Amino acid sequence: MHNDSTLxxxxxxxxxNVGVFSTLIGPRSSICGVIKANAYGLGAASLAPxxxxxxxxxxxxxxxxxxxxxxxxxxxxxxxxxxxxRDLHALHPLVDPLRQGLVHLVVHDxxxxxxxxxxxxxxxxxxxxxxxxxxxxxRGGCSVHDTAELIHTIMSDESLELAGxxxxxxxxxxxxxxxxxxxxxxxxxxxSVKSLPSTCTLHVAAxxxxxxxxxSHMDMIRIGLxxxxxxxxxxxxxxxxxxxxxxxxxxxxxxxxxxxxxxxQPVGYGGLWTPGRQSTLAIVPVGYADGVPIQAGRQTGxxxxxxxxxxxxxxxxxxxxxxxxxxxxxxxxMDQMMIDLTDASGLERLRLGHEVxxxxxxxxxxxxxxxVAQRCGLTPHQLLTGIGAGVRRQFVQRPETVxxxxxxxx
Numbered sequence: 329m330h331n332d333s334t335l336x337x338x339x340x341x342x343x344x345n346v347g348v349f350s351t352l353i354g355p356r357s358s359i360c361g362v363i364k365a366n367a368y369g370l371g372a373a374s375l376a377p378x379x380x381x382x383x384x385x386x387x388x389x390x391x392x393x394x395x396x397x398x399x400x401x402x403x404x405x406x407x408x409x410x411x412x413x414r415d416l417h418a419l420h421p422l423v424d425p426l427r428q429g430l431v432h433l434v435v436h437d438x439x440x441x442x443x444x445x446x447x448x449x450x451x452x453x454x455x456x457x458x459x460x461x462x463x464x465x466x467r468g469g470c471s472v473h474d475t476a477e478l479i480h481t482i483m484s485d486e487s488l489e490l491a492g493x494x495x496x497x498x499x500x501x502x503x504x505x506x507x508x509x510x511x512x513x514x515x516x517x518x519x520s521v522k523s524l525p526s527t528c529t530l531h532v533a534a535x536x537x538x539x540x541x542x543x544s545h546m547d548m549i550r551i552g553l554x555x556x557x558x559x560x561x562x563x564x565x566x567x568x569x570x571x572x573x574x575x576x577x578x579x580x581x582x583x584x585x586x587x588x589x590x591x592x593q594p595v596g597y598g599g600l601w602t603p604g605r606q607s608t609l610a611i612v613p614v615g616y617a618d619g620v621p622i623q624a625g626r627q628t629g630x631x632x633x634x635x636x637x638x639x640x641x642x643x644x645x646x647x648x649x650x651x652x653x654x655x656x657x658x659x660x661x662m663d664q665m666m667i668d669l670t671d672a673s674g675l676e677r678l679r680l681g682h683e684v685x686x687x688x689x690x691x692x693x694x695x696x697x698x699x700v701a702q703r704c705g706l707t708p709h710q711l712l713t714g715i716g717a718g719v720r721r722q723f724v725q726r727p728e729t730v731x732x733x734x735x736x737x738x
Contacts, residue, residue, distance in 0.1 A: 362552035458492030501561015596658025619715035
């Protein structure tokens with residue numbers, strides 16, 4: 329781990345964001361906080377207790393190992409393992425939590441249900457399971473046509489308890505018609521089942537789906553990027569929230585060198601960018617090994633769509649006010665990248681150590697997580713999970729961030 333950049337995670341913002349979604353869905357529904365992939369690279373062990381205390385009645389992971397870590401850090405909390413778990417021997421660390429009903433497993437097809445039943449029967453216990461129905465993502469889960477049969481199979485098995493039925497939208501952030509069609513298929517799939525257990529939780533919507541199709545809140549929603557303060561897909565979906573989300577992520581570094589480059593002098597590997605005038609550049613000591621997308625250095629397309637960073641007036645010990653947005657120029661290197669300061673207002677004030685924001689805690693700026701991902705041709709999920717383990721994580725409680733006008737150095 330190095331000190332050239334810091335990824336700040338605002339715990340207060342996370343609590344606020346869970347509260348916003350709780351208000352959205354009302355008291356009849358609950359929230360499952362999705363923290364797979366080490367909470368999108370932010371640290372599941374640190375964030376699991378925060379999400380639990382913020383009001384998440386369940387936490388979701390993908391792998392067995394992740395569930396163990398969550399239970400060790402958050403204590404007795406319900407954990408849903410989304411992946412197809414197939415090997416849990418009698419001495420496995422999850423056997424006791426499964427017996428206690430803290431861990432829920434997802435059933436993906438008939439053979440999987442039979443395998444889980446056999447393991448539970450061998451241990452003389454009953455396991456809680458959620459049946460996943462594939463309504464259009466064509467990934468995990470059983471087909472719509474097999475749903476009723478599988479529900480009856482699980483309900484008639486003394487080793488399994490049907491604790492939930494779920495599906496996963498394919499493009500809830502961008503395609504409302506397909507999302508509504510998936511919701512309809514889910515309803516049709518379980519319609520033929522005359523009676524479900526009163527304790528069976530129906531859940532279909534994640535962050536974007538909860539906003540795109542409000543009627544799909546059902547018994548529980550699953551939020552991942554939502555607790556980070558980001559809504560994936562169409563920005564207009566944020567208008568359906570009862571109050572604005574607060575960005576929980578801020579990624580910063582500093583200026584390590586300032587240099588003047590002559591007009592016509594190629595910059596960076598491959599000479600992908602050549603200034604048409606004498607230019608003032610700064611080197612920022614983070615690169616693609618740290619998670620800066622190599623796409624940030626692309627030199628094609630409209631300059632307004634290029635990746636930028638926010639240059640602040642403070643040094644590395646004291647954050648200051650924003651001076652400008654400076655575009656990334658030249659190819660992103662393994663451990664560093666170049667930014668163009670030529671048009672920065674207050675250029676004469678910039679010194680070594682001045683802070684640079686790669687991702688800002690302001691959803692209205694072009695350096696927000698959503699905007700940076702969009703300008704690099706990524707999803708916010710990809711950008712977050714790509715931030716390297718060597719980047720220092722810092723958990724903070726920041727006052728609410730407000731948008732401020734800036735000038736762009738382009």
